[in-house]
Amino acid sequence: MNGRRKFFQSAAVFGAGLFGLRETLRAGTPVNGFQSPRGNESGRHSSPFGTQGPHAAPANAVVHNRALPMVTPDVTDLPHEMDGGVKVFHLAAEPVKRKIVPFKTIDAWGYNGSCPGPTIQVQQGDRVRVVFENRLPESTSLHWHGLEIPIEQDGVPYISQKPVAPGEKYLYEFTVHQEGTFFYHAHSAMQEMMGQIGFFVAHPERDYKPRVDHDYGLILQEWAVLPSNTIPNTAAMEFNWLTFNGVSAPMTTPLLARLGSRVRLRILNLGMDHHPVHLHGHQFVVTGTEGGRAPESTWYPMNTVLVGVAQARVVEFEAKYPGAWMVHCHLPHHMMNSMMDLLRDRQIQTADQTEAKADSQMMSLAMSVPFEHAHHAPIAQNAESVPGFPQDAFMEMGMDEAVEKPETYGLPKNWSAGMMGMMTMIRVLPEKEYEGIMARKKTANLPEHEEHHHGS
Numbered sequence: 327m328n329g330r331r332k333f334f335q336s337a338a339v340f341g342a343g344l345f346g347l348r349e350t351l352r353a354g355t356p357v358n359g360f361q362s363p364r365g366n367e368s369g370r371h372s373s374p375f376g377t378q379g380p381h382a383a384p385a386n387a388v389v390h391n392r393a394l395p396m397v398t399p400d401v402t403d404l405p406h407e408m409d410g411g412v413k414v415f416h417l418a419a420e421p422v423k424r425k426i427v428p429f430k431t432i433d434a435w436g437y438n439g440s441c442p443g444p445t446i447q448v449q450q451g452d453r454v455r456v457v458f459e460n461r462l463p464e465s466t467s468l469h470w471h472g473l474e475i476p477i478e479q480d481g482v483p484y485i486s487q488k489p490v491a492p493g494e495k496y497l498y499e500f501t502v503h504q505e506g507t508f509f510y511h512a513h514s515a516m517q518e519m520m521g522q523i524g525f526f527v528a529h530p531e532r533d534y535k536p537r538v539d540h541d542y543g544l545i546l547q548e549w550a551v552l553p554s555n556t557i558p559n560t561a562a563m564e565f566n567w568l569t570f571n572g573v574s575a576p577m578t579t580p581l582l583a584r585l586g587s588r589v590r591l592r593i594l595n596l597g598m599d600h601h602p603v604h605l606h607g608h609q610f611v612v613t614g615t616e617g618g619r620a621p622e623s624t625w626y627p628m629n630t631v632l633v634g635v636a637q638a639r640v641v642e643f644e645a646k647y648p649g650a651w652m653v654h655c656h657l658p659h660h661m662m663n664s665m666m667d668l669l670r671d672r673q674i675q676t677a678d679q680t681e682a683k684a685d686s687q688m689m690s691l692a693m694s695v696p697f698e699h700a701h702h703a704p705i706a707q708n709a710e711s712v713p714g715f716p717q718d719a720f721m722e723m724g725m726d727e728a729v730e731k732p733e734t735y736g737l738p739k740n741w742s743a744g745m746m747g748m749m750t751m752i753r754v755l756p757e758k759e760y761e762g763i764m765a766r767k768k769t770a771n772l773p774e775h776e777e778h779h780h781g782s
């Protein structure tokens with residue numbers, strides 16, 4: 327016991343000074359700057375679509391400001407410019423280094439320095455042009471998943487277009503007559519598994535009812551990356567890293583909601599598995615799919631929604647209860663990070679395990695990772711004699727400081743030890759606390775972010 331206590335103390339000291347954690351975090355999360363600061367959370371006061379949209383609200387419509395934009399935590403929005411009545415976006419497919427947790431960076435492929443790619447948001451009825459550039463070492467194309475557009479725009483190599491060769495540009499242009507949660511992706515299976523996907527959200531011409539106060543998007547992805555390796559094995563059928571918007575818990579940025587507000591969550595899956603996504607403490611209704619809005623007559627209460635491959639599920643709920651509520655895939659192995667990675671050549675075995683061994687494993691981890699605190703919850707005196715031990719005993723690692731950001735402000739100490747894999751939280755906050763965090767975000771987001779902007 328004594329030995330362990332000592333180890334954990336020294337691990338704490340050792341881990342604390344290792345890196346400039348803030349820098350590590352920022353540098354590893356590409357173009358994480360402008361998803362939020364103005365308007366998104368307050369929602370009612372501004373729109374990223376400005377007033378220049380080609381479609382004035384019909385005279386008889388209830389005019390709030392248009393379209394509360396969706397926020398994609400840990401992923402940025404793709405800006406556009408106007409060319410006459412056309413919204414023009416620039417999208418480049420390219421290799422991306424993605425820090426998925428503080429101690430693991432992978433070589434994924436994505437768009438504009440981001441994996442998943444930046445979120446495209448348009449208004450139903452918009453004419454959209456995407457100037458696409460291929461900076462990958464091989465040919466690719468862009469498929470617009472779920473959109474009813476002419477076959478020439480469908481983005482399937484050889485069938486609807488010539489593959490876009492490395493270094494080439496390609497123009498996509500179409501009118502979006504639908505509303506809903508769509509996505510873009512490469513139409514090549516292995517490229518999809520390298521991360522080539524992004525949201526394409528079409529906001530409805532008239533607001534959905536009831537209106538929501540917060541709108542969040544999560545992309546589910548899975549990766550097979552061997553220990554001490556950075557390149558996903560796209561042929562693997564077993565996955566050891568599971569991400570929301572390209573990061574695993576506890577690096578996922580918590581979603582924030584005002585107490586009493588209505589929240590929309592759009593969940594999109596492109597991988598090899600279907601994911602049952604569960605929300606704690608509240609019931610939700612499924613208000614839409616990858617095909618658009620679902621009629622209210624089809625809504626019924628639930629708290630776990632199965633998001634199948636190539637599907638989107640949109641859920642809404644009233645944030646009635648204050649607290650930090652988990653949102654996570656409920657497959658047990660998807661609620662973990664790859665321990666093999668941390669232990670490298672060693673591994674936790676459910677036979678022949680001793681505390682001393684576990685301690686030495688934790689030590690190897692603490693020395694390679696900027697943890698300020700490595701620990702595990704109490705175990706029984708006779709734990710080692712109980713068949714099956716250990717299970718979760720050595721998995722919990724506090725790294726609050728390594729993943730600290732305004733959205734984590736005020737969480738209980740070691741909160742990060744309880745979060746792994748495809749997991750985030752929605753923090754339902756009373757007005758004052760909510761505004762406090764918003765103020766912190768504003769300060770944190772302002773100047774330095776520009777320096778780390780990778781995109782183009």
Ligand SMILES: [Cu+2]
Binds near residue numbers: 601602655657660
């Ligand atoms: Cu899952």
